[in-house]
Amino acid sequence: MNKGKITQKVFVPEAPGLEKTIDETRQGSAFEDLRQAGPKARNAYIETYGCQMNFSDTEIIASVLTDMGYGFTQDELTADLVLLNTCAIRENAEEKVWNRLKALKRVKKTRPNTVVGVMGCMAERLKAQLMDREQLVDLVVGPDAYRDIPRLVEEAETGQKSVNVLLSREETYADISPIRLNSNGVTSFISIMRGCDNMCSFCVVPFTRGRERSRDPESIVNEAKELVAQGYKEVTLLGQNVDSYHYEDTNFAQLLEKVALISPDLRVRFSTSHPKDIVDDVLHTMAKYENICNYIHLPVQSGSSRILEVMRRGYSREWYMNKVNRIREIIPDCSISTDIITGFCSETEEDHQETLSMVEWARYSMAFMFFYSERPGTLAARKYPDDVDLEIKKQRLAEVIELQNRIQREISFACIGKTCKVLIEGNSKRSQDDWCGRNDHNQMVIFPKNGSDLKPGDYVMVKITEATSITLKGEVMA
Ligand code: 5AD
Ligand code: SF4
Numbered sequence: 001m002n003k004g005k006i007t008q009k010v011f012v013p014e015a016p017g018l019e020k021t022i023d024e025t026r027q028g029s030a031f032e033d034l035r036q037a038g039p040k041a042r043n044a045y046i047e048t049y050g051c052q053m054n055f056s057d058t059e060i061i062a063s064v065l066t067d068m069g070y071g072f073t074q075d076e077l078t079a080d081l082v083l084l085n086t087c088a089i090r091e092n093a094e095e096k097v098w099n100r101l102k103a104l105k106r107v108k109k110t111r112p113n114t115v116v117g118v119m120g121c122m123a124e125r126l127k128a129q130l131m132d133r134e135q136l137v138d139l140v141v142g143p144d145a146y147r148d149i150p151r152l153v154e155e156a157e158t159g160q161k162s163v164n165v166l167l168s169r170e171e172t173y174a175d176i177s178p179i180r181l182n183s184n185g186v187t188s189f190i191s192i193m194r195g196c197d198n199m200c201s202f203c204v205v206p207f208t209r210g211r212e213r214s215r216d217p218e219s220i221v222n223e224a225k226e227l228v229a230q231g232y233k234e235v236t237l238l239g240q241n242v243d244s245y246h247y248e249d250t251n252f253a254q255l256l257e258k259v260a261l262i263s264p265d266l267r268v269r270f271s272t273s274h275p276k277d278i279v280d281d282v283l284h285t286m287a288k289y290e291n292i293c294n295y296i297h298l299p300v301q302s303g304s305s306r307i308l309e310v311m312r313r314g315y316s317r318e319w320y321m322n323k324v325n326r327i328r329e330i331i332p333d334c335s336i337s338t339d340i341i342t343g344f345c346s347e348t349e350e351d352h353q354e355t356l357s358m359v360e361w362a363r364y365s366m367a368f369m370f371f372y373s374e375r376p377g378t379l380a381a382r383k384y385p386d387d388v389d390l391e392i393k394k395q396r397l398a399e400v401i402e403l404q405n406r407i408q409r410e411i412s413f414a415c416i417g418k419t420c421k422v423l424i425e426g427n428s429k430r431s432q433d434d435w436c437g438r439n440d441h442n443q444m445v446i447f448p449k450n451g452s453d454l455k456p457g458d459y460v461m462v463k464i465t466e467a468t469s470i471t472l473k474g475e476v477m478a
Contacts, residue, residue: 044070045079050087056191058085059178064149076107081115086122088204091373101136115156121208124165131161143209144168167210174219186425186457188232190223193239201312201379214247217255224259233423233457234267242270243277253281260289271297275323276314283330294331295442299339303358304351307344335365335441343393344372345384352396359403367404371397405469412467419463426456444471
């Protein structure tokens with residue numbers, strides 16, 4: 001199978017640049033050089049926006065399309081089917097998609113029979129507007145309706161508007177084998193659950209992705225084994241809240257262990273953890289298996305207990321700090337990253353100072369930082385006025401970013417002189433003469449190839465010689 005690469009800059013939660021964190025919603029990315037359709041077959045063009053979960057969904061969509069006989073193109077002007085897999089988490093994520101849809105009008109002009117579809121979270125949230133506004137969209141498919149794509153496309157091809165945004169309580173796509181078009185052949189993602197039951201007051205996800213449901217562990221383990229057989233060396237288990245994974249008798253700690261046991265050569269990561277749900281069992285499992293990376297993404301959102309209460313996060317500042325202490329007690333060398341929102345409803349300067357002091361205290365290895373953007377339908381939109389001035393939200397965000405940048409630089413600089421085990425993922429973006437990969441802590445490490453016969457997928461010990469806030473540079477140990 002031809003492996004495609006993503007053509008544009010993509011947000012990878014595991015390797016972000018802080019400069020990208022003001023708005024983590026990345027550019028859409030299209031598949032490149034994918035399996036070509038035969039002469040009579042049809043071609044699809046897909047762009048993906050949003051979180052890693054969406055990228056994982058795109059791999060399921062690609063699988064459904066492949067079964068329909070579609071090939072893939074990276075040129076929207078040659079596509080019979082143009083799909084945008086969308087994100088609704090913040091207002092500007094949606095704005096980007098609207099602008100993109102306007103730009104796609106030229107595709108319709110050149111090829112009037114091209115079917116244009118919107119998938120994912122925006123589809124669920126905005127079905128009516130998507131169909132009406134400027135008559136741009138032929139097809140709207142929500143996150144639980146990907147199996148219905150063949151029927152929906154057929155309907156759209158006859159000139160009818162076609163929609164399925166029904167949410168399901170059971171759908172996990174467990175039996176659909178994702179097509180890993182956007183992969184480097186070394187690291188991969190496995191979706192272990194869908195939806196979210198947490199109802200944080202700022203968040204639209206429970207509405208767009210529906211109720212939480214976990215996938216059969218056997219299908220997850222089998223998918224991981226297949227990846228190992230194909231030469232992959234790292235899997236990230238994905239879910240909105242992996243700590244509440246539960247399928248019959250299997251909880252998340254047990255699932256993690258099952259995946260870790262597949263091969264000591266397979267690195268295992270997971271995302272996202274919820275501070276209120278992550279338990280000692282998970283931490284002990286991480287400590288027990290060397291191939292489970294010492295890295296936890298543990299979104300704090302705010303450092304103020306009062307704001308956390310308004311956010312309905314289910315923990316206080318003290319609870320969160322105890323959790324971080326517990327993590328460091330059980331896994332002394334564990335990196336923790338986070339998500340932060342500034343300027344949430346009623347946030348005062350005092351609350352903001354508490355967020356800054358939390359950032360200072362926790363020493364996150366990385367953070368995704370956003371200013372609050374009200375999402376229609378959420379509890380916050382219904383109940384609390386969005387009363388922090390935009391300029392103040394942005395100012396507070398800039399302060400958090402500046403502080404986090406400083407801490408990240410300090411963490412990176414402290415690595416100089418140390419040696420770490422790196423899994424090579426491919427060429428460095430800047431130079432074909434350098435390899436890049438990540439260490440256990442999820443730090444990106446770049447080092448010269450120096451004519452060695454190393455290749456992507458190899459583990460290598462690298463001595464760190466230089467650092468910036470987002471990358472480490474080093475040399476292979478002889
Ligand atoms: N405004 C700003 N940021 C948000 N997030 C979720 N909803 C919103 C919102 N309405 C952030 C949270 C979450 C991350 C994925 O996106 O920090 O953890
Ligand atoms: Fe949204 Fe909270 Fe669920 Fe995360 S845990 S997806 S922030 S509702």
